[in-house]
Amino acid sequence: QVQLVESGGGVVQPGKSLRLSCATSGFRFSDYDMYWVRQAPGKGLEWVTVISYEGSKTNYADSVKGRFTVSRDNSKNMVYMELNNLRSEDTAVYYCAKARRPRYDRNPNDAWGQGTLVTVAA
């Protein structure tokens, strides 16, 4: 079955960096766009970024553009997100999520990881 497992969260000071990872299994990873979605404590869902199935195209929410970088390694079935210059408002659970339809640029997310908590505090 499809599995997504995030790791790399933790407590970090403002202005510092963190790298999140998402290990996947149970599907043909190289055929699917992958997303990161975050949820601040007690708040709703916020899309963060998407990376195309082959890794050539990325897009970011304005709130993280220029600070976060998504990448993937199709040989390892992994997706990553580098979080730089972190701010208190980046405190959230970060979910890795899979596109429903392969090789297509407009997708809902039919599988999600359990999330990893990033806390930005002095």
Add this chain to the structure above:
Amino acid sequence: EIVLTQSPGSLSLSPGESATLSCRASQTVALNFIAWYQQKRGQAPRLLIYGASTRATGIPDRFSGSGSWTDFTLTISSVEPDDFAVYFCQEYGTSFSTTFGQGTRLEIK
């Protein structure tokens, strides 16, 4: 950027009642690419509906979606105790981008 507004913010119902949740978009959603998710406390979201009206794999038929253009609805025909959760709509008709509504909390009356 399309903005999604969900209403009501919260809904209190008794088991067996019908629930109607609304999601309104600030502009036409291409191809009616609206999805609905259920999220229980401490869990990841679960895809319920995509393409405005298609149930995802394993979703019971008491969940149904409808709507077009800018107005979309999730209906739960007879709410069960396991259905009390937060529900989000999502627009994915914009190429390589997506947005979520702010959520509707379904509570036990």
